[in-house]
Amino acid sequence: xxxxxxxxxxxxxxxxxxxxxxxxxxxxxxxxxxxxxxxxxxxxxxxxxxxxxxxxxxxxxxxxxxxxxxxxxxxxxxxxxxxxxxxxxxxxxxxxxxxxxxxxxxxxxxxxxxxxxxxxxxxxxxxxxxxxxxxxxxxxxxxxxxxxxxxxxxxxxxxxxxxxxxxxxxxxxxxxxxxxxxxxxxxxxxxxxxxxxxxxxxxxxxxxxxxxxxxxxxxxxxxxxxxxxxxxxxxxxxxxxxxxxxxxxxxxxxxxxx
Amino acid sequence: xxxxxxxxxxxxxxxxxxxxxxxxxxxxxxxxxxxxxxxxxxxxxxxxxxxxxxxxxxxxxxxxxxxxxxxxxxxxxxxxxxxxxxxxxxxxxxxxxxxxxxxxxxxxxxxxxxxxxxxxxxxxxxxxxxxxxxxxxxxxxxxxxxxxxxxxxxxxxxxxxxxxxxxxxxxxxxxxx
Numbered sequence: 432x433x434x435x436x437x438x439x440x441x442x443x444x445x446x447x448x449x450x451x452x453x454x455x456x457x458x459x460x461x462x463x464x465x466x467x468x469x470x471x472x473x474x475x476x477x478x479x480x481x482x483x484x485x486x487x488x489x490x491x492x493x494x495x496x497x498x499x500x501x502x503x504x505x506x507x508x509x510x511x512x513x514x515x516x517x518x519x520x521x522x523x524x525x526x527x528x529x530x531x532x533x534x535x536x537x538x539x540x541x542x543x544x545x546x547x548x549x550x551x552x553x554x555x556x557x558x559x560x561x562x563x564x565x566x567x568x569x570x571x572x573x574x575x576x577x578x579x580x581x582x583x584x585x586x587x588x589x590x591x592x593x594x595x596x597x598x599x600x601x602x603x604x605x606x607x608x609x610x611x612x613x614x615x616x617x618x619x620x621x622x623x624x625x626x627x628x629x630x631x632x633x634x635x636x637x638x639x640x641x642x643x644x645x646x647x648x649x650x651x652x653x654x655x656x657x658x659x660x661x662x663x664x665x666x667x668x669x670x671x672x673x674x675x676x677x678x679x680x681x682x683x684x685x686x687x688x689x
Numbered sequence: 690x691x692x693x694x695x696x697x698x699x700x701x702x703x704x705x706x707x708x709x710x711x712x713x714x715x716x717x718x719x720x721x722x723x724x725x726x727x728x729x730x731x732x733x734x735x736x737x738x739x740x741x742x743x744x745x746x747x748x749x750x751x752x753x754x755x756x757x758x759x760x761x762x763x764x765x766x767x768x769x770x771x772x773x774x775x776x777x778x779x780x781x782x783x784x785x786x787x788x789x790x791x792x793x794x795x796x797x798x799x800x801x802x803x804x805x806x807x808x809x810x811x812x813x814x815x816x817x818x819x820x821x822x823x824x825x826x827x828x829x830x831x832x833x834x835x836x837x838x839x840x841x842x843x844x845x846x847x848x849x850x851x852x853x854x855x856x857x858x859x860x861x862x863x864x865x866x
Contacts, residue, residue: 448820449818495704498729502732
């Protein structure tokens with residue numbers, strides 16, 4: 432047995448924290464039975480660590496809020512989460528007023544931390560619901576008419592593009608011009624082989640800062656939306672969140688390549 | 690923007706660390722909302738700098754560094770808000786923990802009474818299980834400083850909590866003398 436020696440407190444912390452080599456550890460553990468005060472400290476330090484892990488274990492178990500995962504899908508620019516939150520509060524007030532005037536209940540659900548969608552995404556989801564069921568007139572101007580994009584660019588007042596999603600199985604049907612709180616907005620509609628439809632809603636937006644992807648859902652109709660000034664975009668469809676996210680990624684990537 | 694392979698897997702690796710980042714931020718700040726704001730900012734910065742993360746590096750250490758720097762920047766910008774609980778509140782006797790582990794709440798309060806420097810080290814080592822060298826890197830301080838802050842922080846914490854523990858070995862908070 433090792434000759435008794437004074438045990439330093441730092442050694443005890445190092446023991447608890449797994450910072451000792453096997454040899455150092457063995458030596459110290461052999462000394463501890465003869466040093467009750469040190470042994471008690473080791474136990475206290477271990478209890479302390481365990482108490483912290485127990486106290487905060489909830490955070491490891493609960494699901495990660497949606498907005499945090501959304502951040503990972505898109506690289507935002509010139510915008511902090513705190514700024515986004517401040518803006519969301521203002522937007523929430525606007526939405527509440529607009530919804531009150533329109534006389535319908537806003538039942539948007541944003542996953543994760545409470546973050547209210549802007550009126551913009553509600554308009555986009557509303558426009559999707561109105562025009563997607565149309566059999567004869569789903570779009571105002573068909574995709575094969577080459578003036579579609581030029582016309583919408585001129586009316587909306589910022590350079591608009593209709594991303595191609597053909598390689599993902601979605602064909603551009605065409606687009607239309609819509610009013611969004613009295614201002615012109617554009618909607619492109621896509622269809623896949625199964626007859627499902629997807630809309631990309633675009634409005635001029637110069638007042639708000641750029642955002643990362645955000646997700647809103649109403650009655651099973653989901654939308655990823657983001658602001659990339661001078662335009663705001665919302666991709667809406669009755670798809671799984673994952674599928675919609677992949678399409679939003681594809682749209683964003685194409686729009687970035689300008 | 691996304692170049693080469695591995696961006697998706699890097700994002701996945703970052704996503705996998707979110708629960709631990711949230712746990713640390715919550716314990717560090719003592720407030721759910723502030724903690725999640727800090728994580729949101731951390732993720733945004735991490736994503737914008739994904740290419741700075743060298744292959745083979747531990748994503749946890751890298752992310753904790755980003756979080757730490759953002760937190761310090763934030764503290765510099767706004768004067769530090771006062772802690773949630775004053776010493777007066779801690780002096781209240783809570784010696785009988787409730788069955789649901791009320792001692793945890795007391796620990797949370799006690800942690801907020803440490804200095805930020807001590808709290809970071811105590812949490813990174815004790816809660817997150819980072820090594821001394823890793824903690825030193827995350828906080829950009831020498832290993833010796835990690836060790837001294839750790840010892841002082843734990844001393845203080847033990848002073849705030851009475852560590853003879855209850856029957857389950859759980860910490861209970863007693864009157865501070």
